Amino acid sequence: MKRVSMQDVRKTDYYYEEAIKTLLTNIKFAGKDVKTILLTSCYPNEGKSDITFSLAREMAASGKRVLLLDTDMRKSTYALRFRVAESVSGLSQFLSGQIGIADLLYSTNYENLDIIFAGPxxxxxxxxxxxxxxxxxxxxxxxxxxxxxxxxxxxxxxxDAAIVAQKCDGAVLVVESEAVSHKVAKKVLVQIEKSGCRTLGAVLNKVDMKKDKYYSRYSGKYAAYYEKMKEDQNKN
Ligand SMILES: Nc1ncnc2c1ncn2[C@@H]1O[C@H](COP(=O)(O)OP(=O)(O)O)[C@@H](O)[C@H]1O
Ligand SMILES: [Mg+2]
Known part of the structure; x- marks a missing residue:
């Protein structure tokens, strides 16, 4: 297997790292059938790729064998964001028959963490x-x-994400604070569930911790609406 070196130059803080650890614990408790976990959002730039990397890195550090699979063949970010020096091949080339599996998988400088890049x-x-x-x-x-x-x-x-969801066991929805309406978030959750993929939960990202008041109101509302959706589904 080829190897790449990834540099995490992001500035994350204590709250971010703690939130990642909590999310990881929840994923571990989701059951042993939950192996393939998709991260999606309603809009671009809500923070999916950052969270995906952090989760994969933490899970690998806890001793599990982990793969990060980038299926975002429209906006691939990993090679650039994590300063990968080599030119790498990826999923789009594999799916179109240009490369084999040996050229698709990369091991990384993080122990237990492998990666598949999205490709051109x-x-x-x-x-x-x-x-x-x-x-x-x-x-x-x-x-x-x-x-x-x-x-x-x-x-x-x-x-694309709905197509990928059909092949995954669980989904995590990343929601940027103050950027997504309940209506749109609900539409996306319905799409995930329709694909037969279990919704594991939602992450409220980019919360301005200084605006505590708004944060608690927003997340409270979101949780309430999510519970209601589950109730509605159970009725059907
Ligand atoms: N919790 C956060 N707080 C502040 N900025 C963030 C946070 N998460 C992500 N970002 C920034 O937002 C931008 C989009 O993040 P990215 O992970 O690429 O989103 P997506 O994959 O959903 O398009 C990046 O510039 C990233 O650094
Ligand atoms: Mg992304």
Missing amino acids: SVPNPSALLGEGIFSTLMKKLREHYDYIFVDTPPLGTII
Whole structure:
């Protein structure tokens, strides 16, 4: 397997790291059938890729064999953000038959953490993800790893994430504080559930901790609405 060196140059704080640890614990308690976990959001830039990396890194540090799989073939960020010096190949090239699995998987400088990059952007990511070759890949990968964290494009605008969700056990919705309406978040949750993927929970990201008052009001509302959605589903 080829190897890349990734540098985490992000400025995260205590609250962020604690929130990641809590989320990780929740994922571990979701059950042993939850191995492939998708992260999505309603819009771009809500913080999916950052959270995906942090979760994957922490899970690997806890001794599990972890793969970070970037399926966002529209906006791939990892190589650039984490200062990967080599030019790397990725998923779009694999799915279109240009490279084999040996050129797809990379080990990293983080122990137990491997990565699959998205590869160069392609005009038809949904079509590529819908092919049998992607299902086969997911089946093979889940035999080799304890956890696979799957980064996706936003679900509110593009359908790729729903296609990927069909192949995942659980989904985490990343919601940027003060940026998403309940209506849109609900639409996205419904889409996730329709794909047969379990919703593990939601992360409220980019919260301005100085505006405590708003934070508690917003998250309270969100949780309430989420509970209601579950009730509605149980009725049906
Ligand atoms: N908790 C946070 N607080 C402040 N900025 C953040 C936070 N999470 C992500 N960002 C910033 O927001 C931008 C988008 O994050 P990214 O993870 O690329 O989002 P996405 O993958 O959802 O498009 C990046 O510049 C990132 O550094
Ligand atoms: Mg991203």
